[in-house]
Amino acid sequence: MTEEKILTAEEIVKYFIDEFNTKIxxxxxxxxxxxxxxxxxxxxxxxxxxxAFKDIIKHxxxxxxxxxxxxxxNDLVNSIExxxxxxxxxxxxxxxxxxxxxxxxxxxxxxxxxxxxxIPGALISEREKQEFLGIKIIDIPDNxxxxxxxxxxxGVYPWRRDETGPEKLYRNLHEVKK
Amino acid sequence: xxxxAFAQMFKKPWTNKFPAKYTxxxxxxxxxxxxxxxxxxxxxxxxxxxxxxxxxxxKEKCIGCQLCLKVCPSEAIEFKPEDKKIKIYLAxxxxxxxxxxxxxxxxxxxxxxxxxxxxxxxxxxxIVE
Amino acid sequence: xxxxxxxxxxxQIPIGPIHPALxxxxxxxxxxxxxxxxxxxxxxxxxxxxxxxxxxxxxxxQILYLAERICxxxxxxxxxxxxxxxxxxxxxxxxERAEYLRVIHGELERICSHILWAGVAAHEIGFDTVLxxxxxxRERTLDLTEYLTGNRVTKGITMIGGVRxxxxxxxxxxxxxxxxxxxxxxxxxxxILLDDKTVKMRTKGCGILTKEDALKLxxxxxxxxxxxxxxxxxxxxxxxxxxxxxxxxxxPDILTGEVNGDVYDRIIVRLLEIKQSIDLIEQCLDxxxxxxxxxxxxxxxxxxxxxxxxxxxxxxxxxxxxxxIHYVKLDGVNDAPYTWKVxxxxxxxxxxxxxxxKGEQIxxxxxxxxxxxxxxxxxxxxxxxxxxxxxxxxxEELHRLSVEKTRGLML
Numbered sequence: 024m025t026e027e028k029i030l031t032a033e034e035i036v037k038y039f040i041d042e043f044n045t046k047i048x049x050x051x052x053x054x055x056x057x058x059x060x061x062x063x064x065x066x067x068x069x070x071x072x073x074x075a076f077k078d079i080i081k082h083x084x085x086x087x088x089x090x091x092x093x094x095x096x097n098d099l100v101n102s103i104e105x106x107x108x109x110x111x112x113x114x115x116x117x118x119x120x121x122x123x124x125x126x127x128x129x130x131x132x133x134x135x136x137x138x139x140x141x142i143p144g145a146l147i148s149e150r151e152k153q154e155f156l157g158i159k160i161i162d163i164p165d166n167x168x169x170x171x172x173x174x175x176x177x178g179v180y181p182w183r184r185d186e187t188g189p190e191k192l193y194r195n196l197h198e199v200k201k
Numbered sequence: 202x203x204x205x206a207f208a209q210m211f212k213k214p215w216t217n218k219f220p221a222k223y224t225x226x227x228x229x230x231x232x233x234x235x236x237x238x239x240x241x242x243x244x245x246x247x248x249x250x251x252x253x254x255x256x257x258x259x260k261e262k263c264i265g266c267q268l269c270l271k272v273c274p275s276e277a278i279e280f281k282p283e284d285k286k287i288k289i290y291l292a293x294x295x296x297x298x299x300x301x302x303x304x305x306x307x308x309x310x311x312x313x314x315x316x317x318x319x320x321x322x323x324x325x326x327x328i329v330e
Numbered sequence: 331x332x333x334x335x336x337x338x339x340x341x342q343i344p345i346g347p348i349h350p351a352l353x354x355x356x357x358x359x360x361x362x363x364x365x366x367x368x369x370x371x372x373x374x375x376x377x378x379x380x381x382x383x384x385x386x387x388x389x390x391x392q393i394l395y396l397a398e399r400i401c402x403x404x405x406x407x408x409x410x411x412x413x414x415x416x417x418x419x420x421x422x423x424x425x426e427r428a429e430y431l432r433v434i435h436g437e438l439e440r441i442c443s444h445i446l447w448a449g450v451a452a453h454e455i456g457f458d459t460v461l462x463x464x465x466x467x468r469e470r471t472l473d474l475t476e477y478l479t480g481n482r483v484t485k486g487i488t489m490i491g492g493v494r495x496x497x498x499x500x501x502x503x504x505x506x507x508x509x510x511x512x513x514x515x516x517x518x519x520x521x522i523l524l525d526d527k528t529v530k531m532r533t534k535g536c537g538i539l540t541k542e543d544a545l546k547l548x549x550x551x552x553x554x555x556x557x558x559x560x561x562x563x564x565x566x567x568x569x570x571x572x573x574x575x576x577x578x579x580x581x582p583d584i585l586t587g588e589v590n591g592d593v594y595d596r597i598i599v600r601l602l603e604i605k606q607s608i609d610l611i612e613q614c615l616d617x618x619x620x621x622x623x624x625x626x627x628x629x630x631x632x633x634x635x636x637x638x639x640x641x642x643x644x645x646x647x648x649x650x651x652x653x654x655i656h657y658v659k660l661d662g663v664n665d666a667p668y669t670w671k672v673x674x675x676x677x678x679x680x681x682x683x684x685x686x687x688k689g690e691q692i693x694x695x696x697x698x699x700x701x702x703x704x705x706x707x708x709x710x711x712x713x714x715x716x717x718x719x720x721x722x723x724x725x726e727e728l729h730r731l732s733v734e735k736t737r738g739l740m741l
Contacts, residue, residue: 058572108644251495
């Protein structure tokens with residue numbers, strides 16, 4: 024069994040920039056300290072281009088198998104942004120690094136490839152994003168709905184802030200006689 | 202396991218006692234008798250200090266700043282513009298006491314009353330003003 | 331002679347992105363061959379309440395109380411992860427005393443949750459006496475929580491930038507008395523749950539999750555640790571005061587020397603974690619520094635500060651069931667956050683149900699599903715299609731099957 028190397032934040036960023044120079048749009052490294060001894064935790068925020076997405080994930084898994092925490096989504100006005108939260112270096116005390124990859128999908132046709140062939144644990148998160156944000160994930164192994172009931176209308180996406188949002192389904196919550 | 206289960210048979214039961222030893226046949230009449238002082242019931246367990254029960258409002262001190270409305274998570278506080286005081290609906294209150302913390306003149310406090318159940322959500326007992 | 335036909339079974343379980351208390355419906359689809367399970371399919375979503383959507387017109391302090399009501403038993407983890415995320419965005423520095431106090435409350439909640447789980451697991455096997463015994467011990471811990479925070483569940487002790495109540499000198503005797511009671515009873519608990527012959531027969535070799543599966547499916551919490559993967563947010567990253575305390579990963583080889591990944595190992599991991607939590611609370615009480623308990627005591631000023639901040643942040647915490655992560659994006663214009671994403675730990679622990687249940691018998695479903703500690707009691711209704719006839723079994727019947735298997739083993 025080879026000994027697992029503990030990576031630092033700068034090494035990880037350099038590893039990506041070496042390979043995908045133009046596809047990486049923005050890199051930010053943030054450190055926060057806590058407790059009396061002021062140990063630090065590192066967060067890396069990277070913005071990447073949609074075209075190189077699958078290759079970047081393959082590159083990531085080759086470096087060290089990450090732990091995918093969750094995929095979160097934002098509805099910006101003209102595009103939908105997906106953020107993949109990965110963590111590295113689990114298993115070694117006080118050295119975990121959190122990597123947040125954000126991808127922007129254009130609004131008229133939001134599509135992205137699946138990562139379930141590299142990381143099978145991403146299935147539930149991807150299914151949730153499909154039904155809540157209305158994006159299409161290509162080659163997903165299981166296409167059924169996850170959280171919304173069967174008779175929820177098609178074309179209504181609860182997390183969106185535009186006309187496909189759930190405003191019509193919002194009923195008088197505060198109709199309390201006072 | 203078995204010796205401990207046997208020993209429990211001879212010890213005092215762990216659970217707290219019910220208010221009455223046997224269920225009364227008519228609960229409302231029983232409660233009326235208790236109010237009148239004719240029947241004794243086992244008192245409820247003592248609450249610790251700092252327990253968050255029914256809210257108490259000191260009307261004189263209130264200055265009508267409306268800060269408590271901003272932090273109430275369930276919108277249980279209503280502002281009365283004509284006399285600049287508030288009205289609290291206990292049916293919606295979550296007993297978080299955040300309004301106590303933010304009030305600049307300390308006119309709100311939590312008592313330790315918790316027997317507040319009522320069938321009418323807007324009865325006199327459940328509105329504090 | 332009929333060839334082995336697989337029959338499809340449907341089993342309904344709703345799990346929301348939000349986790350209400352126990353006793354909830356979930357939907358499974360089993361494919362059975364006789365009594366053995368061949369394939370499992372999971373369907374969720376019956377208790378979805380739209381909490382993240384409800385946060386769109388509430389300011390961060392109101393969201394703290396909304397987050398508390400996501401789950402009854404993990405009612406401390408969600409507000410604390412939210413406040414970690416907001417503190418990361420707004421760059422608020424929490425005072426040291428508040429960090430130690432947060433650790434104490436978190437560990438106290440972990441003790442309550444693991445003792446509750448031990449009772450529920452024993453109940454699924456058929457040992458009701460152990461259920462009453464463990465919950466009796468838990469009552470003392472809940473009394474301590476009520477004394478420190480004002481309420482048994484939904485504690486309301488978190489504030490963005492610190493905690494709301496302090497632990498003063500006169501509260502210390504009661505804390506030490508409860509900790510002593512827990513330590514005295516821990517050995518009895520360990521002896522009942524781990525040395526009993528029936529428990530061993532029922533749980534050893536049952537519901538195995540291998541190390542590769544646990545890594546690939548991104549499982550979290552005591553479920554991965556009992557399969558040998560060392561993942562624990564408290565040790566891996568430094569938040570609260572865990573960086574100063576003496577803490578290590580809890581895996582089953584500490585007690586038995588080997589890792590099997592079955593239900594028995596999960597009982598071992600949770601019991602060892604109770605012991606670790608008691609030890610951590612004592613370390614905190616010794617080392618706690620003096621000082622303020624919240625970064626900004628004037629709440630209107632805090633709200634005005636949060637209104638102007640612009641950015642995104644992530645907060646992670648080790649709940650009793652695994653890793654909780656919250657993502658918050660503040661836009662600097664409105665009071666309410668632009669996006670709030672909650673991921674409760676059972677979310678990641680659903681996919682491991684599939685490899686764990688393949689090859690088991692129906693009567694093992696309750697104990698295997700309960701051993702992952704889902705934040706709700708799994709089975710509401712299992713619909714089984716056997717040889718083309720559909721019939722439904724509800725929770726009581728599954729439980730009865732499970733108890734009968736124990737009686738059968740004991741004879």
